[in-house]
Amino acid sequence: MAETRKILPAPTPETQAFWDGMKAGELRLQRCLDPHCAHVYFPPRPFCPGCGSRQVEWFASSGRGTLYSYVINERPAPGFEAEAPYAIAVVQLDEGPRMMTNLVDVEQTPEALQLDMPLEVTFVEASSEVTLPKFRPAGGAR
Secondary structure: OOOOOOOOOOOOOOOHHHHHHHHHOOOEEEEEOOOOOOOEEOOOOOOOOOOOOOOEEEEEOOOEEEEEEEEEEOOOOOOOHHHOOEEEEEEEEOOOOEEEEEEOOOOOOOOOOOOOOEEEEEEEEOOOOOEEEEEEEHHHOO
16 A cells, blocks of 8 residues: 555544444444433544433444535645545435545536435545545445
8 A cells, every 4th residue: 555645533542443443344333322312423422412421332334324515625635636626525324423524436526426315335445554434326326
């Protein structure tokens, strides 16, 4: 794997299970175990943002969602020059939370990026330590 100039995320104790899931090919989310709340959330944190409970657990999500919003970035940040133009997207996950990510395996144009289009997660190895979740059209549709 070639060295990259991109700034990559660094796992923390609160996010380690998420990054371990990426390496295992799972998009892991958290949910509240309080039966009156049961909130599913992202990004990771040690307490439920819905009710404040610390009784939370990790689970493997379906990895499916829909395109909620996006912007096509024509002026790449350092390290992203070869990928421009690229979409910075917000995906509405089937489990409820929204996640900011990039879209792959689809033309990066307004004509191809239709709001509410079904998406599925794919895992991209960014370095030997970090695997990133990106999304592509579900079922390989383009």
